[in-house]
Amino acid sequence: MAACEKGHLSIVRFLIKNGADINRSDKDGYTAIHWSCVGGDIRLVRLLIDEGCNIHTSNNNGHTPLMLACGNGHLEIVQLLIERRTDNNFIEQDGQTPLHWACVCGNIHIVHLLINEGCDIHKPNTNGKHH
Template identity: 35%
Template sequence: LMIASSLDCYDIVKYLLTDNNIDINLQDNFGETALFLASALGNAKIVKLLLRNNANPNICNNENVTPLIVSSYNGHNDTVKALLEKGDVNINYQDNLCKTALSFAAHEGQPLIVELLLK
């Protein structure tokens, strides 16, 4: 699931999610989930699919970075929007350096993401 999510293989992710035994929130050695990887790479369609299947948007990696933080940092507008539309994402979560998605978006010059986060 993690590999398919990171490679933007929508149909494979969709198929894998039909397996009731799959752990959608499984973390790798870096603490990253399928949702984190898809968010980091801007795969918004897969992010939406994972969220519809109850992926937890607040699971952070080993550096306390969430999917929202990494997608804000990388400037993935559609991914940020998908995460925010989920409704239960913690926009104030801080990573190990006490930075939030908003602080990363502002620092990286992402005005649309800043606007989305301030709504």
């Protein structure tokens, strides 16, 4: 997991080659794809997807890889996940969507992308707040 967050592509390749379970989660429910979306290395995210990781998984707080990429401002990763058909309107435990994450974190290019991809701009979170 640490190698994914830090973007150590060669180490992750080596671990996968030697049988590492890329869909295994840590105590907080984060998998390799979650940590890669936090770290922001598009090559690593692409490798994990090509190796069959679950891009639809959510951690213990309901956060998906897409939400983490949106919140951390990783536009290329957001584009890749959308191309691979991740749910861009998924709602986590607090009622936040990827669009909420992008708005709260001030990632305007990601906001534009999500809206252009059909995200629901009228959906409030559980506190009744809109984007």
